[in-house]
Amino acid sequence: MAFADLLEQVGSTGRFQVIHVTLLSMPILMMASHNLLQNFVAAVPPHHCATHANLTMSSMSPGDVLKISVPLDQNGKPERCKRYAHPQWQLLDSNSSEELWEDYEEETEIQECKDGWYYSVTDMSSTIITEWDLVCDDRALKQMGQTIYMGGVLVGAVVFGGLSDRFGRRILLMMSYLMFAVGGTCAAFSTSFTLFCVCRFFCGMALSGLVLNSFSLIVEWIPTRVRTVVGTGTGYCYTIGQLILAGVAYFIRDWRWLTLAVSLPFFISFLYSWWFLESARWLVLNKKSEQAVKNLKAVGQINGRQAEADKINLEMLQESMKKEMVCSMGSYSVLDLLRTSTMRNITICLSAVWFSTSFAYYGLSMDLQKFGVSIYLIQVIFGAVDIPAKIVITICMGVLGRRPSQCGALVLAGIMILINLLVPYDLQILRTSLAVIGKGCLAASFSCCYLYSGEIYPTIIRQTGMGWVSMMARLGAMVAPLVLLLGESLPWLPGLIYGGAPILSGIFAFFLPETLGMPLPDTMEDVQDRGFRRTKSNSSIMKEDLTLTDPSTFNLKESV
Numbered sequence: 001m002a003f004a005d006l007l008e009q010v011g012s013t014g015r016f017q018v019i020h021v022t023l024l025s026m027p028i029l030m031m032a033s034h035n036l037l038q039n040f041v042a043a044v045p046p047h048h049c050a051t052h053a054n055l056t057m058s059s060m061s062p063g064d065v066l067k068i069s070v071p072l073d074q075n076g077k078p079e080r081c082k083r084y085a086h087p088q089w090q091l092l093d094s095n096s097s098e099e100l101w102e103d104y105e106e107e108t109e110i111q112e113c114k115d116g117w118y119y120s121v122t123d124m125s126s127t128i129i130t131e132w133d134l135v136c137d138d139r140a141l142k143q144m145g146q147t148i149y150m151g152g153v154l155v156g157a158v159v160f161g162g163l164s165d166r167f168g169r170r171i172l173l174m175m176s177y178l179m180f181a182v183g184g185t186c187a188a189f190s191t192s193f194t195l196f197c198v199c200r201f202f203c204g205m206a207l208s209g210l211v212l213n214s215f216s217l218i219v220e221w222i223p224t225r226v227r228t229v230v231g232t233g234t235g236y237c238y239t240i241g242q243l244i245l246a247g248v249a250y251f252i253r254d255w256r257w258l259t260l261a262v263s264l265p266f267f268i269s270f271l272y273s274w275w276f277l278e279s280a281r282w283l284v285l286n287k288k289s290e291q292a293v294k295n296l297k298a299v300g301q302i303n304g305r306q307a308e309a310d311k312i313n314l315e316m317l318q319e320s321m322k323k324e325m326v327c328s329m330g331s332y333s334v335l336d337l338l339r340t341s342t343m344r345n346i347t348i349c350l351s352a353v354w355f356s357t358s359f360a361y362y363g364l365s366m367d368l369q370k371f372g373v374s375i376y377l378i379q380v381i382f383g384a385v386d387i388p389a390k391i392v393i394t395i396c397m398g399v400l401g402r403r404p405s406q407c408g409a410l411v412l413a414g415i416m417i418l419i420n421l422l423v424p425y426d427l428q429i430l431r432t433s434l435a436v437i438g439k440g441c442l443a444a445s446f447s448c449c450y451l452y453s454g455e456i457y458p459t460i461i462r463q464t465g466m467g468w469v470s471m472m473a474r475l476g477a478m479v480a481p482l483v484l485l486l487g488e489s490l491p492w493l494p495g496l497i498y499g500g501a502p503i504l505s506g507i508f509a510f511f512l513p514e515t516l517g518m519p520l521p522d523t524m525e526d527v528q529d530r531g532f533r534r535t536k537s538n539s540s541i542m543k544e545d546l547t548l549t550d551p552s553t554f555n556l557k558e559s560v
Helices: 003-009 015-035 062-069 098-105 128-132 140-167 169-188 193-219 224-251 255-261 265-275 280-285 289-302 306-310 314-320 322-327 341-365 375-384 386-399 402-420 428-456 459-488 493-509 524-535 538-548 551-559
Strands: 047-049 117-119
Touching (some): 015 289, 140 169, 193 224, 280 289, 289 314, 341 459, 341 493, 341 524, 386 428, 402 428, 402 493, 428 493
C-alpha cells in the first residue's frame, strides 16, 4: 500500500481538501496586491519645481507665476527639475518676440528646485514620491524601494525554503502570515523612506514563505489526478488579486491607507491558520509518524470516512512509506540539488526557466505609467489577460504535458516582445496589445513552472528546491529594472534582452523530464529513475502517462 492509497482511504477529494485549499488560496488574493503595490504607492505624478516663495502671495494667476518661474522643456511642458534663479518678468510681456526671448534665455541663470516641488495629483492623492520627494536627483530611490522588496523575496526564498523542510510547512506559513500583516502595517505608518523600505523587505520575505508553504501544503494533501486543476486554480487567485488591487487602489487614493488595506487581511489569515494540518508526508519523513496518523484520522473524520480512517495505524503508515523513510535518513541541503547528474540538469534548467520568466514578467508589469493610459485600466487589462492565458495553459498541461507547455509559453512570450521592437512607437494600441499577450504568456509560464517544479523535486527536498528556483526568480525580478538603464543609450536593447531571455530558457525547458500523470517523487532515487524517461520516445511517455491517469491502475503504478 502506498501513501496515495491511505489518502484515498480517508477521502482524497473530500470536504477537508475543499476547505483546506480554499483557506490556503484566500491569502494569495492579497499577496498579489503587495507584489504589485509599487505601481500605485510609487506612482510618479506630473511635477515641477515650486515657484519662488515671494510669489506665492502675489495677486497673479497661477499660470503667470509658473510662466515666470519655471522654464519649458523640449515638449513645451514645465521642466521637472529646474527653475529660473530669479522671476522672469519680461515673459509676461505679450509684445516680446520669441526670437528676442531665445537670445535672452541663453543668459538666464537656471537652478535646481530650491523650495521643493509642486505635484499635479491625478491618479493618487498621495504617494511615497510626493511624501518624500523621490524625484529628480532622488528618482532612482523609487526603483531602489522595489529592488529592496524583491531582495526580501530573495532572502525569504532561501530562508523559508530550508526552514520549512526542517520545521514543517504549517508553522512557517503561520509565521509568513504574521510577518506580512505586521510588516505591511508598519510600512503604512512609516515616518521615513528608509523605514518604509525595511518594512517592505520583511513583506518580501513573507511573500516567499507564503508561496512556498501554501503550494506544498496544497499539493501534498491532494491526489495526483487533480494536481493540475487545483494547482492552476490556485494560480487564478493571484490573477483575481491583480484585479482586486486595481479596484482597491481606485477607491483608496492615499498610499498609506492603501498599504494598510492590503495588509490587514493577513491578520485574519494568521488566526484561522491554526486550523491547518501539517503535511502527513512531511511528518512521516521527519520521524513523526504518530502525528501523521492523527492527521490522517482527522482528515477522515472531516470527510465522513471515520470508519476507514480508524483502520489506519502506525504500522500501516510506516509500511506504506518504508522506502521513503529509509531514503530520508540522511540530512539534505541545497547541495543535493546538484549532487547527481539528473538533479543537476533539472536544477539548472528550472533555474533558467524561473529566472527568465520573472525577469521578463516584471520588466513588463512594474512600469504601467509608460503605456500612457490610466494605471487602473492597464492594471485591469494586465490582470484580466491571465484568465484566458491560464485556461489555455491548463488545457495544454493536461493534454500535451508539462514540458511542451512550458517551452511554448516561454518562446511565444519572447516572440511577442521581440515583435514589439519592430512596431513604430506611435502605434500605442498595437504595442500595448503585444505587451499584454506577452505578459499573458509569462503568467501562463509562471502557472506552469510552479506546478512543474513541485512535481519534479522529491518530498525530502521539495521546499529546498522550490526555495532555490524561487530565489532565481527573485534575481530575475531584481535585475529587470536595471536593464531599463541600457535604454538611455540604445533604446532597442532592453526589449531585445527581455525577449531573448524567455526564448533561451524555453530551450532549457525542453531538457526537463515530463511529469504528466506521474506520482509525486518522495526520494532522490525516484527522481533519478524518472530522469531517464526523457530518453524515451514521446509516444512511449504519453502511453505511460495515460495509463497512470487511469483510476484503475493509478494505485498500482504509484506503489511501484
